[in-house]
Amino acid sequence: MTLTPQITIEELVERLPQAPAVLRRFGIVCLQCGEPVWGTLEEVARAKGITDLREIIRALQAIQGVKEGS
Numbered sequence: 001m002t003l004t005p006q007i008t009i010e011e012l013v014e015r016l017p018q019a020p021a022v023l024r025r026f027g028i029v030c031l032q033c034g035e036p037v038w039g040t041l042e043e044v045a046r047a048k049g050i051t052d053l054r055e056i057i058r059a060l061q062a063i064q065g066v067k068e069g070s
Contacts, residue, residue, distance in 0.1 A: 003060050005042035005053050012041060018063045026056050 001015050009030055012019045020030040027048050045053055 001064065003041075003057050003064065005045075005057070006040050008040055009038065009044055012060070016060065016064055019060060022059045022063055023056070025059070026050060028056075 003012075013030055023030055026045070027050075028044055039047075041056070042053060045051075045056065050056070
């Protein structure tokens with residue numbers, strides 16, 4: 001799976017179930033009050049004041065590599 005800022009949160013969590021734990025480290029909570037957060041990774045990050053997604057993408061790629069390598 002290619003991780004880009006345009007990936008939807010729904011697709012990201014579906015394909016990479018560990019993603020919410022990584023995103024929480026950056027202040028992005030994927031579930032609020034039992035309802036999923038919709039939008040792209042870029043949109044959700046921007047709403048949290050994050051404009052540079054490189055570190056988030058690298059962290060997600062790291063857990064993706066673990067999943068794919070297992």
